Amino acid sequence: MSTIAFVGLGIMGSPMAVHLQQAGHEVRGHNRSPAKTGPLVEAGGTACGSAVEAVEGADVVCLMLPDGPDVEDVLLGDGQVLEHSRPGSLVVDFSTIRPDVARRMADEARDRGLRMLDAPVSGGEAGARNATLSIMVGGEAEDVETARPLLEVVGRTVVHVGPSGAGQxxxxxxxxxxxxxxxxxxxxxxxxxxxxxxxxxxxxxxxxxxxxxxxxxxxxxxxxxxxxxxxxxxxxxxxxxxxxxxxxxxxxxxxxxxxxxxxxxxxxxxxxxxxxxxxxxxxxxxxxxxxx
Amino acid sequence: MSTIAFVGLGIMGSPMAVHLQQAGHEVRGHNRSPAKTGPLVEAGGTACGSAVEAVEGADVVCLMLPDGPDVEDVLLGDGQVLEHSRPGSLVVDFSTIRPDVARRMADEARDRGLRMLDAPVSGGEAGARNATLSIMVGGEAEDVETARPLLEVVGRTVVHVGPSGAGQxxxxxxxxxxxxxxxxxxxxxxxxxxxxxxxxxxxxxxxxxxxxxxxxxxxxxxxxxxxxxxxxxxxxxxxxxxxxxxxxxxxxxxxxxxxxxxxxxxxxxxxxxxxxxxxxxxxxxxxxxxxx
Amino acid sequence: MSTIAFVGLGIMGSPMAVHLQQAGHEVRGHNRSPAKTGPLVEAGGTACGSAVEAVEGADVVCLMLPDGPDVEDVLLGDGQVLEHSRPGSLVVDFSTIRPDVARRMADEARDRGLRMLDAPVSGGEAGARNATLSIMVGGEAEDVETARPLLEVVGRTVVHVGPSGAGQxxxxxxxxxxxxxxxxxxxxxxxxxxxxxxxxxxxxxxxxxxxxxxxxxxxxxxxxxxxxxxxxxxxxxxxxxxxxxxxxxxxxxxxxxxxxxxxxxxxxxxxxxxxxxxxxxxxxxxxxxxxx
Amino acid sequence: MSTIAFVGLGIMGSPMAVHLQQAGHEVRGHNRSPAKTGPLVEAGGTACGSAVEAVEGADVVCLMLPDGPDVEDVLLGDGQVLEHSRPGSLVVDFSTIRPDVARRMADEARDRGLRMLDAPVSGGEAGARNATLSIMVGGEAEDVETARPLLEVVGRTVVHVGPSGAGQxxxxxxxxxxxxxxxxxxxxxxxxxxxxxxxxxxxxxxxxxxxxxxxxxxxxxxxxxxxxxxxxxxxxxxxxxxxxxxxxxxxxxxxxxxxxxxxxxxxxxxxxxxxxxxxxxxxxxxxxxxxx
Structure with missing residues (x-):
């Protein structure tokens, strides 16, 4: 079982984090507006006051954010996630963002000794609640296999479609x-x-x-x-x-x-x-x- | 069994006419370039030198022509089909033409005591050869039922979608x-x-x-x-x-x-x-x- | 001075016909709804009950009609203008219609020993009232020169832009x-x-x-x-x-x-x-x- | 006469900087690839190794850069222009960038006690060489009037079209x-x-x-x-x-x-x-x- 930081607990992210916690992982969640951490805490997870706090001790960092600039801000800007993540840990970005930005983020992660997957989903709110999402994954095959057990907790179809950015x-x-x-x-x-x-x-x-x-x-x-x-x-x-x-x-x-x-x-x-x-x-x- | 005039024996029309002849109907075919009547004649049908000749004695008149102006020409122009068709007979236009033209043709037919259906098909050459066409039929429900046995000889799916023009x-x-x-x-x-x-x-x-x-x-x-x-x-x-x-x-x-x-x-x-x-x-x- | 048949006395055609009459020509006007002939008659022109009547004795036949089917109907259909026009007379079509139809009409005119120009205008109602239209003329150079004095009565700019259809x-x-x-x-x-x-x-x-x-x-x-x-x-x-x-x-x-x-x-x-x-x-x- | 920093001496910027120098101003130019500073130096201007160096002692800072990210980088990123510009000095951005970015840059400038105009040009290379550009200026009316004498050195038409971003x-x-x-x-x-x-x-x-x-x-x-x-x-x-x-x-x-x-x-x-x-x-x- 892994320790998972989950940043972005909105309509999609919240049920996904809950599923991961319920599957036996330890989920440390952070959301800009803290009210949204309720369901995760109820499920036994931990609410963190910042992204930096969430990634502490995590093997895997999951993101589910509105758009590319948010991802960039959490990873490289105020969020400082890439800087504070444990070397060797795996970043899984479920957000839907531009493929060129996804590629750039993966490069930045790699430069800091991290591994990164872009893993946008389809299936909507219902898919997130029922853990029936389709997940299109871009990145290294090895990293996809590492992540697969986690991904299959939140989605029904998990397909590796190519290198970084391909998922997006x-x-x-x-x-x-x-x-x-x-x-x-x-x-x-x-x-x-x-x-x-x-x-x-x-x-x-x-x-x-x-x-x-x-x-x-x-x-x-x-x-x-x-x-x-x-x-x-x-x-x-x-x-x-x-x-x-x-x-x-x-x-x-x-x-x-x-x-x-x-x-x-x-x-x-x-x-x-x-x-x-x-x-x-x-x-x-x-x-x-x-x-x- | 009916006597069927079939005008337009091209890539689509020829196999359709042959299917009708093989199903026991008497098919009288006409095509502008007479060479195309070969398969129908081989199947036991009759080659006619003009559309007027083809409609002689026919209960049903089928058309499979390239476009609206061709249909108009055969029905009302040089072809004189509406004028020479037996009162009460049924005109089935398999051609793909504009719905407003189809409506107008149906009105012209009705004015002359004839009944008319627009019955464009999908499924292409293979569908015509294998009698697996989908047929979208516009016209009076009663006329569609009259025509249905014939339509099911050439197509697999026959759907009445509304009044004249609706098929188109x-x-x-x-x-x-x-x-x-x-x-x-x-x-x-x-x-x-x-x-x-x-x-x-x-x-x-x-x-x-x-x-x-x-x-x-x-x-x-x-x-x-x-x-x-x-x-x-x-x-x-x-x-x-x-x-x-x-x-x-x-x-x-x-x-x-x-x-x-x-x-x-x-x-x-x-x-x-x-x-x-x-x-x-x-x-x-x-x-x-x-x-x- | 010429005898001019003018078919189509609407918002544009009426003031154009009046200008021609006022310039000394004898204008014989026809319009489907006869009420519109008023201004021409006031100016000294003649109202005709049919297009055939209008073209009687005319050297030039002008048309100003809504669309191509109208032109076709007046020239070849019910209007019978081409059939009844004096051999050698000149047909000037001011209507805006499709260039391919204009070409076909010109061919039909030529087949009957007539000459034809397509001469659509721009400048709108004001241009028609003030005789300041721009006229784009397609047809034989010789015929354009024959028509030029008349065209310059109704327009300010008259340009020969090419063979039949080019004006359109x-x-x-x-x-x-x-x-x-x-x-x-x-x-x-x-x-x-x-x-x-x-x-x-x-x-x-x-x-x-x-x-x-x-x-x-x-x-x-x-x-x-x-x-x-x-x-x-x-x-x-x-x-x-x-x-x-x-x-x-x-x-x-x-x-x-x-x-x-x-x-x-x-x-x-x-x-x-x-x-x-x-x-x-x-x-x-x-x-x-x-x-x- | 003013001391003017000019950052971006490409096809457009170089002749503009030269015109300003020739008009009696002291121009301190900087370009990423230093080869381009030649014409300015020949005209009596100064080549600077960095944007920070160029803005030293300048009353006015002009930019002529390829796109918004370049402007952002020079003003707020590596270029550090806003940080190092003299309080009260005027930034004139001739680049063509997005209006929303122009507004944001102007806000950033204002926050640091600077004034800023967006002043994109039209007229192309020839306009830059001949000082016949049209300049569309967005910003405070007072700042536009301050800049006008300089703008009229490089352009023929200078129009204040509204607040920050309006020029863009x-x-x-x-x-x-x-x-x-x-x-x-x-x-x-x-x-x-x-x-x-x-x-x-x-x-x-x-x-x-x-x-x-x-x-x-x-x-x-x-x-x-x-x-x-x-x-x-x-x-x-x-x-x-x-x-x-x-x-x-x-x-x-x-x-x-x-x-x-x-x-x-x-x-x-x-x-x-x-x-x-x-x-x-x-x-x-x-x-x-x-x-x-």
Missing amino acids: TVKAANQLIVAGHLQVLAEAVALLEGYDVELGPALDVLGGGLAGSAVLEQKRGNMTERRFDPGFRVELHDKDLGIVTGAAREADVVLPVGGLLAQLMTSAVVNGDGRLDHSALLRGALRLNGRL | TVKAANQLIVAGHLQVLAEAVALLEGYDVELGPALDVLGGGLAGSAVLEQKRGNMTERRFDPGFRVELHDKDLGIVTGAAREADVVLPVGGLLAQLMTSAVVNGDGRLDHSALLRGALRLNGRL | TVKAANQLIVAGHLQVLAEAVALLEGYDVELGPALDVLGGGLAGSAVLEQKRGNMTERRFDPGFRVELHDKDLGIVTGAAREADVVLPVGGLLAQLMTSAVVNGDGRLDHSALLRGALRLNGRL | TVKAANQLIVAGHLQVLAEAVALLEGYDVELGPALDVLGGGLAGSAVLEQKRGNMTERRFDPGFRVELHDKDLGIVTGAAREADVVLPVGGLLAQLMTSAVVNGDGRLDHSALLRGALRLNGRL
């Missing part, structure tokens, strides 16, 4: 594809309704052929019933598309449709749909169509 | 969605390769989650191996996206991503990829990325 | 460019206001450099004051972008930004801005930005 | 608009050539009406002759569109066409056109059209 790149690709699937489904709905076609039988046919997708299957209900309780929130997907377009620009990758999707997702946010499920891209499509 | 609208929605799925997959591939991530494990993960789709499953091989033998050809998908954008404009439906997809598909055609499988949208993405 | 192509290019200039100006305004920058001094600087344009000069007032009385209406510009994208598709021309502009213009129409000046694209931009 | 916002708006004008002109050229219309007369007509622009006037030669020697380079415009889209995202501004323009400009870079004039967007348009 696959996550970015995932968010790009899902946004695209949601948007073309929304536009298809606009077209069908524009010709007064009943959605039910139409989506049945579409789902059974080459147009079929997990998005169509899982989100058609949201779209036909215009119910958009999350699920995965528009504002988070918007942040992720910022990562997609930023990462693309960093590596000189051209994403013509991806660029447009990022604009449409931001439009959903600024039109007040940020806290709805991302299938609320349909609302944006209807807005452009003068039907909302 | 669903087909248009299908082509919009499929184009979108192909394009975002292509962009995701460009992003993954831009960060040197190996496609195999990445696409495995993506396919298992919310990014999963029939396109990813069926076309990932084309994309990873850069092999684009059709399948469904870019030039046909481009024609279909012309239908999508034209139909959208006709009904004042706004398709921001759809409009861009239509441009990218045409770009594939004019860059010489028209006869490749539509997964060759990847080649367009790579071209924009300076990697082809 | 240049008009389409014009509408594409103007839409693009309006849209990027609207987006620039959204960006400036998003950073609380006062528009006045900002647009002064922008107008003085490489970002300067006639659109910025003439439409900045509409945008800063949010006043959108036309001017040139969104719904007409939307129709013209349908011509642009249709003509592009016909000739396999790829317009990535043009395709998106067409969607945004339609969005303005379906959001109720169709009768406003096309600078109301700003309203669409603000809508996407959640600020309307 | 206007510059971003400028680059957005210019990119849009170049792209729609390129698409219009593709359309005209797709219909075999001669560009010369067509662009004459277009330039005389509502489609007229400085871009059309100044760049039509590049487009008709396919000669793309810079001018302003694609790679710089691409960097600037990164600023535009980054700034838009930071302030939740939606730029549908702007997002697409940024992708197309990056596509030009990765297709090898980065060092050409930005009118080489035409090459991208032709590439998409299969005509390059």
